[in-house]
Amino acid sequence: MFSITTLLNQTHRLLIGSGAALLLGGAMMTSASAADIATTYDNSCAACHDSGALNAIKKGDSAKWQQLMKQKSMPALINSVKNGMTQMPAGGLCNNCSDDDYRKLIEYMSK
Ligand code: HEC
Incomplete structure (x- = not known):
């Protein structure tokens, strides 16, 4: 059965995923120190x-x-x-x- 918990879990994973991508992008854009x-x-x-x-x-x-x-x-x-x-x-x-x-x-x- 499709429960609300599964849905929340999936949303959560999606958010973490895009968060990591954002962090990575940010790190690569920092210019030379x-x-x-x-x-x-x-x-x-x-x-x-x-x-x-x-x-x-x-x-x-x-x-x-x-x-x-x-x-x-x-x-x-x-x-x-x-x-x-x-x-x-x-x-x-x-x-x-x-x-x-x-x-x-x-x-x-x-x-
Ligand atoms: C092979 C030698 C050499 C290297 C390597 C070099 N330069 Fe130069 N640079 C010169 C010379 C000689 C001049 C004076 C102009 C001329 O005769 O080409 C000059 C002039 C300049 C000028 C003045 C430009 C102008 O419009 O008057 C700047 C700015 C400059 N260099 C920056 C740099 C930077 C930044 C680097 C490193 C990424 C660098 N140079 C590496 C030889 C060098």
């Missing part, structure tokens, strides 16, 4: 921006970075990295960086 940004910087951008190789603006040269951000604006700088520049390879050696990651990386370098 501050620690990941430092690691990404070390693995990708540091090759040039730590030493100033090829005339790249150095990490921590905040005066130069601030000036550049004022001149070009953040979206333009993100585009420069994505498309590459004269000496900088497209993507800045980070293959899986999102626009938001690039923004965080640029902010990280400018401090």
Whole structure:
């Protein structure tokens, strides 16, 4: 016989199921944390921006970075990295960086 308890049980299971899916989706959408940004910087951008190789603006040269951000604006700088520049390879050696990651990386370098 189909009882109300079975129905409730099934509804319950359905709710738990979708709840888990929501949690999973939420976890996958969280973007890189501050620690990941430092690691990404070390693995990708540091090759040039730590030493100033090829005339790249150095990490921590905040005066130069601030000036550049004022001149070009953040979206333009993100585009420069994505498309590459004269000496900088497209993507800045980070293959899986999102626009938001690039923004965080640029902010990280400018401090
Ligand atoms: C192979 C060396 C190299 C790597 C790796 C590199 N850059 Fe650069 N970057 C440069 C150089 C050199 C410049 C100066 C412009 C030029 O000559 O290409 C530059 C310029 C920039 C600029 C200024 C863009 C503009 O419009 O003036 C930004 C922002 C930047 N880099 C961000 C990054 C980020 C973020 C990463 C890591 C994901 C990165 N770069 C990795 C060499 C590099």
